[in-house]
Amino acid sequence: MADVTTRSPVDPAELERHLRERGVHGVQVGWVDNNGVVRSRVVPVGDLAGALHRGVGVTAVFAVFDSHDGITFAHEGLSTPSGDVRLVPVVDALDDVVPMAGQPGLAWAHGRQLTADGDPWPYCQRTVLERQVARAAAAGFEVRAGFEVELLVSREDPTGALVPAHRGPAYSANAVRDVGELVTRLLSDLEANGVDVGQVHAEYGGAQLELALSALDPLAAADAQVLVRQTVHDAARSLGLRASLAPLPSEEVAGNGWHLHTSLVRDGRNALTGDDEHGLSAVGRGYVAGLLRELPGVVAVTAPSTGSLLRRRPHYWAGAFGFWGVENREAAVRLVPSSRLLGPEHTNVELKACDASANPYLALAVTIAAGLAGVEEGLVPPEPVQEDVGGWDDERRAEAGIVALATTHEEQRAHLLGSDLVREVLGEDLLGAFVACRDADAAWAADRAPADVLASLRWIY
Template sequence: MTKAASAAAKDLAAAGVSGVHLAWADNNGIPRSRIVPIGGLADAAARGVGVTSLFAVFDSHDVITYDQPVLPTPSGDVRLVPVVERLRRLSGQRALAWAPGRQLAADGSPWPYCQRAVLERQVEAAARRGLTLLAGYELEFAVAPAGSADVESAPGHGGPAYSPHALVPLDDFIAALLHDLDANGLRIGQVHAEYGLAQVELTLAATDPVSAADDQLLARQTIHAAAHAHGLRVSFAPLVAPRAAGNGWHLHTSIWRGGDNLLSGTGERPGPEGAAYLAGLLRELPAVAAVTAPSVPSGLRLRPGYFAGAYAFWGVENREAPLRYVPGSELLGPGHANVELKPSDASANPYLALAVVLAAGTAGIEQGLTPPEPIAQDPGTWTARERSARGIERLPASPAEQDAALRGSAVVPEVLGADLLAAFRAVRASDAAWAAGKEAAEIVHAHLWRY
């Protein structure tokens, strides 16, 4: 790996690159990084770069919480090691390159708080069962002029939703973004003006889970840089205004055995193993959502009628369903079949999000679970009695409800491991303490530019 890093550094230096972002995401979904000079890349690949172990207990507001038993002091250091095979020159930041990082203990051994390693373990466990996952993100974000205090008072576009006219004022930004995404090795399906306030959406092509998480982080870096270069700033926050439609980072997954997509089936139903995968996700959905949409504004976003997936059920192409089954078709082919997770946003660590989704779904396959009947309506319009008769409950939206769901799951705590689970819960508790007594508008504003 050191030899490959040396060769890459030589090529990058010749192209004018001065430094490399070594990037990871913390337990709040916030990207963090260290920049090493290009001449230091090979050494970083061999020995890593020192970072404090306390990043595991940073909350969403950069407060370090010691209110947990596993990292109770400021003492300690870990090594951040670049994943050289994922190294990219940043098209929109020509003097810089980017690589995701692994977090190792100071002696080079595995560190239990490394989120990337958690996902890698789940991918390996699935592979031992003959299963592979494909995953792709839809990224929603709001656009505002650079220097804006918020999006609501200075929206970057005024709609109409889905209209080509909406993006005309953003032509230069969109053109640069399409160029930079491609140059950075990111394949996208589409980009368009979305439904929400000054909202834009782009879709990342499906790939293996670890690459999908890496791609999500690289896409953020690419979007931020393109926006800055064109006098704009973007917000990936779950909500950009209390009453606006939120930014979901919908996660599409399909589960495969060999060359067969298990989610393909007949008509609008997946085959037996695909149905079991979906049933596993549904069973663990409260705890999964506590990881995939974990922040206080995530809970504020989780409202009926906003296509956010507020109630625990699944449906076929139902955009109110937190688990939206998208069947294959004669036009698209059986490989297109997938499940979209709607309670997912930028405040989730993408590696942990994919790890718990993969574990929950494969547990359903291992246990031969069967999902209930799909629902085509919006349960938010039903009476409480009607929902109770169908066994449909709200997903946890408050920090206390999310914590209870985490602790009550038989799958998710095992995926995270005792140490990381304790750190994750401590961070969520610190966020909850910060938000206690605050109005929704203040909570939303404090998270606007964090991701």
């Protein structure tokens, strides 16, 4: 049996004292499932030492829960209700357990899933990302990543309907004024919870806000994204509001992206920055080209839900077509270049087709893998497109080699199963479970109107 205590160098007694001094009674150990839903177990502070050593038992079939809490047994590897795994808090330092500003008495810790013997479990999404971080390191790179988190703010309504909490205009001070208490609470609570935010603003969509998270290493970026979700919901609830993080809360709104920014660092410098006409190096060109080549399979992981497919529309900055551009917000892959003002370290690549229904660890893993593949193979991207190709006709897009990304389950499923890169990154077991979840969601939605599908997903993220 693997000794999982080696994964937590923190003295459990010291950690317990540290938490009790901060009024913590329970630690919520959380993970994200294959639908982007954050699941958790609460461990009393007095039992935390045991959880660090042995983990907390959870059913293996969480890997085949669908978005509506149904359990699909279509994946052969998890085809019965039997089986148990251990959810082990990832605690390498005292501040890895975060007393939650919006949930007094509770703290948060991210979890890793292991077998009952303490060995790696093939369905653990965190482990998948760890492998890609190690792969990047073996190639001589560190990865920097950050999410832009969009959310729709609603007044509380007993029917679950959306009641916009700000009236716009888009990006305006008036909109921020309408939800000023929430913005202040978010800034305060995020700081208390150890999440670094670059900015907050009213977004384009009705009653929409965006939080831009600072760039971190990939595991820390995914952890921060999960922690942001809890902070957002706590802050909204305290003010009689609700936050919808869903890709498309209703057919009448623009929808929420969780845009993913990544870059590579080598020898302490941004490895994407170079001297070509777009400000890219050979590494940068390869990174963009790799992500572009693998885009259909990648977005089937980064924006995987039935809501994601309904959101993927032209003219909504949702990454509806497979092309790249320099600062083109309609492009699925947007290059954010350096400049004299911003400096050479600023270069990064934004994936627009990413949202809250993605597991952030898997989203980062496939994105990094695609970019690294392009670097390793020395790929070169086509010329960037600076227009909104949604306004082009089919013939012009075909001439430019630009195709629409999937908008149906059948298309997206084919892209998942047809991507050798996704298969390699996730592994056969996890890919099988992931596809089974997507199939179950599609079957649930098949005989329902889009409005009903979107309403069912509105508050689950």
